[in-house]
Amino acid sequence: DQLTESGGDSVQSGASLRLSCVASAFAFNLYAMGWFRRGPEKERVLVAAISADGKMTYYADSVKRRFTISRDDGLNTLYLQMNTLERQDTALYSCARSGGPMYGQQDYSYQVSGAGTQVTVAS
Numbered sequence: 001d002q003l004t005e006s007g008g009d010s011v012q013s014g015a016s017l018r019l020s021c022v023a024s025a026f027a028f029n030l031y032a033m034g035w036f037r038r039g040p041e042k043e044r045v046l047v048a049a050i051s052a053d054g055k056m057t058y059y060a061d062s063v064k065r066r067f068t069i070s071r072d073d074g075l076n077t078l079y080l081q082m083n084t085l086e087r088q089d090t091a092l093y094s095c096a097r098s099g100g101p102m103y104g105q106q107d108y109s110y111q112v113s114g115a116g117t118q119v120t121v122a123s
Helices: none
Strands: 002-006 010-012 017-024 033-038 044-050 057-059 067-072 077-082 091-098 110-113 117-122
Touching: 002 091, 002 110, 017 033, 017 091, 017 117, 033 067, 033 077, 033 110, 044 067, 044 077, 044 091, 057 067, 077 091
Parallel strands: 010 117
Antiparallel strands: 002 017, 017 077, 033 044, 033 091, 044 057, 067 077, 091 110, 091 117
8 A cells, every 4th residue: 555645845935736645556435535744843733634435525724725635536646735825834745544434633543644745835
């Protein structure tokens, strides 16, 4: 089971980025997925999650109305569209697979994670 993220970059405040996460070696369409981030000297936190059927989503308060999570089961790919980026969005972003079709909001609900992609936002 493998997850590979891409799309991270160094950008100016107010810019947009789209992160991608390609899944392999498991049935992507059966699992809820999430995006986590770990900022400098901070713990890993869940910023967005999506159910296996794509009908339910979760967003942390800090990213609501700026980030959008989506999935393309035909491509086995999870996305995170990030708009109006702020300096506090600077972090290592990683995708993770939940234990089943519905997501949890706790770290322990996710069993497989990728290595991450770095997003740096300069003010």
